[in-house]
Amino acid sequence: MKTKLIGLAILLVVIIGAVLYVVLSDEKEMTEINGFVGGEKIGMLEDEEIQEILRDDYGLVIDYAKAGSIDMISADSTGKDFLFPSNQTALELYIQQNGTPRKSEIILNTPIVLYTRSAVAEALLQKGIASKTDGVYYVDMEKLTAAIEAGTSWADIGLPQLYGSVTVGTTDPTKSNSGNMFAGLLANTLCGGVADESNLSEILPRLQSIFQKLGYMESSSSDLFDQFLKTGMGAKPLIAGYESQLLEFAVENPDTWEQIKEDIVMLYPTPTVWSSHVYIALDEAGEAGIDALLDEEVQKLAWEKHGFRTGVYDTPTDKDHFGVDGIAEELTQVAPMPDAATMDAIIKALS
Amino acid sequence: MKNKKKLIVLLLIIMTLAGLFAGCGDDSGDDNHDSDYDGEAVLRIISGSENSELEPILEEFTAKEGIRVEMTYQGSLDIMRLLGEEEIPYDAVWPASSLWLSTGDTQHRVKHAESISITPVVFGIRQSLAEELGFVGREVSVSDILSAIQEDKFSFCMTSATQSNSGASAYIGFLYALLGNPEMITAEDLQSPQLQGQVTELLSGVDRSSGSSDWLKDMFLEGDYDAMVNYECLIIKANEELEARGDETLHVVYPYDGLSLADSPLGYVDKGDDEKEKMFLKLQEYLLSEDVQNQIQRTGRRSGYTGISDENRDVFRSDWGLQPDRVLSPIKMPASDVLFECLNLYQTDFKKPSLTVYCLDYSGSMSGEGNEQLVSAMEQLLIQENARKNFLQASENEVNILIPFEGQVINAYTARGNGSELEALYDKVRDQEVGGGTDMYAAAVRGINMLKEYDLSQYTPAIILLTDGQSAGSISDFESAYQRLDAEVPVFSIMFGDADETQLEMLAQYTNARVFDGRENLTEAFRSVKGYN
Numbered sequence: 001m002k003t004k005l006i007g008l009a010i011l012l013v014v015i016i017g018a019v020l021y022v023v024l025s026d027e028k029e030m031t032e033i034n035g036f037v038g039g040e041k042i043g044m045l046e047d048e049e050i051q052e053i054l055r056d057d058y059g060l061v062i063d064y065a066k067a068g069s070i071d072m073i074s075a076d077s078t079g080k081d082f083l084f085p086s087n088q089t090a091l092e093l094y095i096q097q098n099g100t101p102r103k104s105e106i107i108l109n110t111p112i113v114l115y116t117r118s119a120v121a122e123a124l125l126q127k128g129i130a131s132k133t134d135g136v137y138y139v140d141m142e143k144l145t146a147a148i149e150a151g152t153s154w155a156d157i158g159l160p161q162l163y164g165s166v167t168v169g170t171t172d173p174t175k176s177n178s179g180n181m182f183a184g185l186l187a188n189t190l191c192g193g194v195a196d197e198s199n200l201s202e203i204l205p206r207l208q209s210i211f212q213k214l215g216y217m218e219s220s221s222s223d224l225f226d227q228f229l230k231t232g233m234g235a236k237p238l239i240a241g242y243e244s245q246l247l248e249f250a251v252e253n254p255d256t257w258e259q260i261k262e263d264i265v266m267l268y269p270t271p272t273v274w275s276s277h278v279y280i281a282l283d284e285a286g287e288a289g290i291d292a293l294l295d296e297e298v299q300k301l302a303w304e305k306h307g308f309r310t311g312v313y314d315t316p317t318d319k320d321h322f323g324v325d326g327i328a329e330e331l332t333q334v335a336p337m338p339d340a341a342t343m344d345a346i347i348k349a350l351s
Numbered sequence: 352m353k354n355k356k357k358l359i360v361l362l363l364i365i366m367t368l369a370g371l372f373a374g375c376g377d378d379s380g381d382d383n384h385d386s387d388y389d390g391e392a393v394l395r396i397i398s399g400s401e402n403s404e405l406e407p408i409l410e411e412f413t414a415k416e417g418i419r420v421e422m423t424y425q426g427s428l429d430i431m432r433l434l435g436e437e438e439i440p441y442d443a444v445w446p447a448s449s450l451w452l453s454t455g456d457t458q459h460r461v462k463h464a465e466s467i468s469i470t471p472v473v474f475g476i477r478q479s480l481a482e483e484l485g486f487v488g489r490e491v492s493v494s495d496i497l498s499a500i501q502e503d504k505f506s507f508c509m510t511s512a513t514q515s516n517s518g519a520s521a522y523i524g525f526l527y528a529l530l531g532n533p534e535m536i537t538a539e540d541l542q543s544p545q546l547q548g549q550v551t552e553l554l555s556g557v558d559r560s561s562g563s564s565d566w567l568k569d570m571f572l573e574g575d576y577d578a579m580v581n582y583e584c585l586i587i588k589a590n591e592e593l594e595a596r597g598d599e600t601l602h603v604v605y606p607y608d609g610l611s612l613a614d615s616p617l618g619y620v621d622k623g624d625d626e627k628e629k630m631f632l633k634l635q636e637y638l639l640s641e642d643v644q645n646q647i648q649r650t651g652r653r654s655g656y657t658g659i660s661d662e663n664r665d666v667f668r669s670d671w672g673l674q675p676d677r678v679l680s681p682i683k684m685p686a687s688d689v690l691f692e693c694l695n696l697y698q699t700d701f702k703k704p705s706l707t708v709y710c711l712d713y714s715g716s717m718s719g720e721g722n723e724q725l726v727s728a729m730e731q732l733l734i735q736e737n738a739r740k741n742f743l744q745a746s747e748n749e750v751n752i753l754i755p756f757e758g759q760v761i762n763a764y765t766a767r768g769n770g771s772e773l774e775a776l777y778d779k780v781r782d783q784e785v786g787g788g789t790d791m792y793a794a795a796v797r798g799i800n801m802l803k804e805y806d807l808s809q810y811t812p813a814i815i816l817l818t819d820g821q822s823a824g825s826i827s828d829f830e831s832a833y834q835r836l837d838a839e840v841p842v843f844s845i846m847f848g849d850a851d852e853t854q855l856e857m858l859a860q861y862t863n864a865r866v867f868d869g870r871e872n873l874t875e876a877f878r879s880v881k882g883y884n
Contacts, residue, residue, distance in 0.1 A: 230469060
């Protein structure tokens with residue numbers, strides 16, 4: 001008798017459970033997608049507001065592993081739904097190696113800039129390597145490259161407290177995007193136009209000698225930027241990075257930024273290159289990421305909180321909220337990157 | 352998320368069912384499906400030894416958040432190697448420098464890496480000696496230091512360049528200086544016979560070595576040495592102790608052309624466990640909070656974005672030579688292929704050759720698994736193909752002595768160099784029969800007596816003793832032999848099985864060495880101890 005009762009009770013519970021299960025499950029199907037992401041976009045993907053929009057409006061959770069833009073193309077992408085490198089060269093390389101992806105789209109844009117400390121910026125101004133217009137610092141790439149190639153020491157430009165010669169610290173151009181793009185920019189500068197196969201043979205040895213001086217290089221832009229801020233002027237006097245990095249840092253760490261803003265200077269190379277963050281969908285699940293990330297609200301947050309100039313947000317309508325001085329309203333001097341074949345040759349030469 | 356809701360429903364069902372059964376069965380006295388067990392919150396971190404000084408801060412975190420932090424200390428190079436392995440049995444890594452993190456993390460499994468604090472690798476030289484050498488109150492170059500060493504004006508201790516970040520950093524600094532400060536060290540530079548001669552001579556001035564920076568400091572405090580290369584924060588720590596006991600403190604010298612920075616990155620090893628990730632981020636946020644950054648600064652580390660605060664200036668004492676406002680302008684590390692070539696050359700050509708005496712326990716209690724573990728651990732050290740993976744390969748001039756023992760010394764074998772003799776030594780290790788009692792002192796005494804045949808100034812000597820039980824004999828037998836040797840030879844021991852820790856500690860203390868625990872992982876213990884000479 002007793003066992004029968006128990007049996008009935010179990011049945012009842014199972015039925016109730018099943019009903020509850022169906023009722024509670026009756027909501028948007030949540031998809032989790034996974035991919036490789038360049039370090040500089042992690043702050044954005046970790047943004048709770050953005051995550052909420054992706055979740056509520058698109059039923060999407062984006063998980064990621066950090067990887068350099070070039071590295072991720074050759075890395076094993078089994079089980080990944082997307083790649084999110086930081087330039088179009090990576091896409092071109094992807095196409096060369098794997099054929100046309102399911103879908104790809106530029107999601108964000110940000111220019112390559114240089115970061116330095118006020119004492120270094122001052123010295124560069126004095127030497128005419130940098131200039132200042134309407135509160136915005138610009139660095140003359142030709143003069144800077146000449147100083148690097150000549151082996152000018154920091155002491156020569158009036159900074160005896162710094163050891164060694166003038167260099168621009170970058171991430172490893174064979175692994176990571178900001179370094180890769182800076183190498184492209186240097187290549188352009190060295191040939192006085194846009195580097196291509198016709199002038200490569202002249203440029204490559206010079207490029208190699210510039211990068212050889214750097215020795216070990218970080219493989220992620222965000223690590224390099226973190227080190228720039230923390231290790232101080234001595235360790236990283238001048239680095240290449242993205243405009244978005246500082247803007248995001250200032251929004252995320254307003255108190256710290258307040259303390260250090262006098263000392264940190266952003267310089268726009270003349271000309272510069274755009275880093276176009278292109279999203280490459282590898283499978284159907286990955287495709288959903290494109291629409292979600294192009295959502296108007298997501299794009300707005302990407303600029304306001306993470307400093308990415310976006311498609312929808314072409315010109316920064318409001319840049320005062322960053323509290324960062326010297327953001328260029330618009331960039332008129334922009335050069336195209338060398339094409340993928342040229343960049344590939346550059347990467348090979350620097351490997 | 353949907354999955355969570357499903358889980359909740361399932362749990363509800365199970366709990367209701369459990370409740371039903373509990374209600375029906377009136378004999379169920381104690382409910383053993385207690386909810387007490389819900390898995391302890393713990394973060395396992397593999398870290399450079401210098402962070403052991405931060406344990407009180409980590410304990411505060413545990414008290415506050417209920418998340419236990421389990422620290423395992425290893426050299427930065429070991430951490431680098433670990434990152435390349437299939438399985439990483441830790442939740443986070445915390446090497447001394449991001450150099451090893453980026454070099455090791457080829458599979459991109461580390462995320463959220465952020466520098467917790469900065470400390471430069473510097474020379475700490477006895478104050479009076481530093482004054483005598485003219486190193487006080489002026490800028491000093493690596494060459495200045497090298498010429499003083501070459502003129503035999505002082506000797507120093509440093510960690511092994513192939514095991515520990517501080518040693519590697521200092522060594523790279525030496526190479527730059529000896530090459531005349533080129534823009535960058537190249538593979539061709541390293542082939543120069545002149546450089547090779549000079550580095551070898553320089554490293555012959557190394558008094559004692561160590562596999563870990565923190566233990567180098569401890570060893571320094573126990574011994575009588577002129578100088579050490581170590582992290583600024585550990586020199587500060589050493590000085591605090593030296594001053595407290597009324598001894599002469601060290602003067603900090605920042606070689607302007609050979610400085611390196613340890614940026615202490617703490618990174619999460621992503622294995623897809625969201626809960627762990629949250630715990631990790633909590634810890635990182637805690638460590639980077641203003642208050643804790645300030646506490647970290649008080650341990651002599653440079654933390655935060657704005658330099659050393661006014662209230663912490665008393666830690667960075669200028670009378671000890673510290674320069675809190677110095678612009679730390681480090682040398683550039685070579686690219687990884689050249690760096691590894693530097694490290695290989697250090698191990699095989701440049702460093703003082705090791706003279707290692709292995710006293711290994713073959714008593715009856717070692718039979719079976721104990722002996723198997725011992726043989727496979729020795730295989731990692733003696734078979735060069737294995738040793739090379741950990742930068743532990745032998746050099747041409749190295750000497751390895753094997754003394755198997757039980758209640759007495761069984762035999763003694765000597766292998767010179769890194770060739771067939773060494774590999775033959777492994778055969779002896781493997782083929783030796785097990786049985787009898789334990790007298791480690793007899794073996795150690797034999798080792799000491801054999802060392803008398805060598806000019807020890809030409810080697811880095813050490814006795815490595817493995818035992819698994821209470822030893823017969825007494826330390827006094829050892830002490831009298833040791834005194835007759837009249838040289839400092841550390842007796843490192845590896846505790847195994849039921850070894851008596853007090854006996855081993857006494858030996859370690861007497862010879863300024865340390866005890867390694869081989870009970871968890873014997874191979875790991877042998878590898879670590881080998882890194883000390």
